Amino acid sequence: MLSSYAGARARLALAAAFVIVHTTSALAHGLAGERFFPATILTDDPFVADEISLPQVSLQPPAPDASQLTNVEIDLSKRITPNSGIVIGDEWQRLRAPGVPSVGGLASVARSCARTPRSRSCGCSV
Numbered sequence: 480m481l482s483s484y485a486g487a488r489a490r491l492a493l494a495a496a497f498v499i500v501h502t503t504s505a506l507a508h509g510l511a512g513e514r515f516f517p518a519t520i521l522t523d524d525p526f527v528a529d530e531i532s533l534p535q536v537s538l539q540p541p542a543p544d545a546s547q548l549t550n551v552e553i554d555l556s557k558r559i560t561p562n563s564g565i566v567i568g569d570e571w572q573r574l575r576a577p578g579v580p581s582v583g584g585l586a587s588v589a590r591s592c593a594r595t596p597r598s599r600s601c602g603c604s605v
Contacts, residue, residue: 527564527593530556546576549583562595 532554539548554568567590573583 526595527558527562528556529558529564530554544576546574549573549575556593564593566591566593 532552535550535552537550537552539550541547549572551571552568553570554566556564556566558564567588569588570586571583572586573581575581
């Protein structure tokens with residue numbers, strides 16, 4: 480048991496070292512000609528990039544019946560070509576209410592394809 484744990488730690492350290500050594504310069508996305516289109520709270524990021532949103536945890540304020548909802552979400556975007564890519568996301572929810580056992584579980588995996596706005600529709604159905 481201990482040797483498999485040490486092996487897993489060694490693989491993780493090797494992967495981290497590879498990522499640090501193999502980094503390249505960051506490329507800006509969201510550019511169309513001379514203009515930059517940033518993602519905001521009201522608009523989603525419409526450009527394709529290799530991104531991961533680490534767990535986003537949201538805790539809803541208690542409802543009038545004192546129940547409380549907790550969400551944990553994660554998204555992964557992967558570029559396939561310079562103008563298109565795929566997006567995969569998952570969500571875990573937990574509902575707690577006084578006097579009853581809490582209920583929680585995973586939502587269905589969200590899949591979609593993305594394409595830069597200056598290109599035609601992606602055309603894939605996932």
